[in-house]
Amino acid sequence: MLLISCPHCGPRDEHEFAYGHEAHIARPTLEQQNTMTDAEWADYLFMRKNPKGVHFERWVHARGCRQWFNVARHTVTHEIIKVYPMGEPAPKLEQK
Amino acid sequence: MAEAYTRRSPLQHFGLTAAAAKSNAAGAEVLIGESAHRAIVNIRGDGGEAFKAAVRSVTGVDLPVKPNTTAQAGAFRILWLGPTEWWVVTTSGAEEKLVADLRQAFIGQHAAVIDVSESRAVITLSGTKARDMLARGCSLDLHPRVFGPGQCAQTGLTKANIMLDQTDAAPSFDIYVLKSFADYLWQWFWLIGRDYKLAIKAH
């Protein structure tokens, strides 16, 4: 079980949160959508990173304050390296 | 002609008023009860100065902007739910006027006022072992050095989502739970309560 620090509520048990998958995937603009190939659209919709190492991902404090935020988590050790607000770019971290 | 709407508590079938009269509160480690039909009004806004002033003008309460805290003035109590969301709670029956007054006070602001009184039941828990009992199904650290009066938290209690509000150092807690989970949560308390000297409190 992970102990996740909500930026508002502080450390809470993992079961209070819901996972929101990979962060920093920008939705194509309408203009881009009109010119995208099916393969590019499928890539946007379905293809996700699956790193062994640091993963940048979204979480929501579903059973608490219901706010979304970003988390940098190591997928092997589950270490939460950084919690940072939505809209902020992915932090530059040394790969472990 | 429309039928008169009669409010019914989701715990009504437990006959708590009659049970409380027969219940022996002397020496009880935990008192459990229901505060039925509490007025709960959800307010949304940026929590800025104009928003705070509007809330103060209606309730007399200084809006708690620190996460997971509460503030009270007279009959009004405000609970922090999120950075842009609060509950104003007060005595049963006062919700209609409260909603109208808040909407009036928020005119010209980007704000929302919704009466959610019907969505929650309020179970009250107090006494020397109340904290122990909650800890049986709650992952929060409820030790007095961490959690005390003036603090509230939305969290899980066994399989139900709750809003936990510590109202005094006795300790006493108000547990807001969705009405559809109220029967389940009451029965869970009853099951856990076999390990304690439990008495039913009338409200």
Ligand SMILES: [Zn+2]
């Ligand atoms: Zn939170």
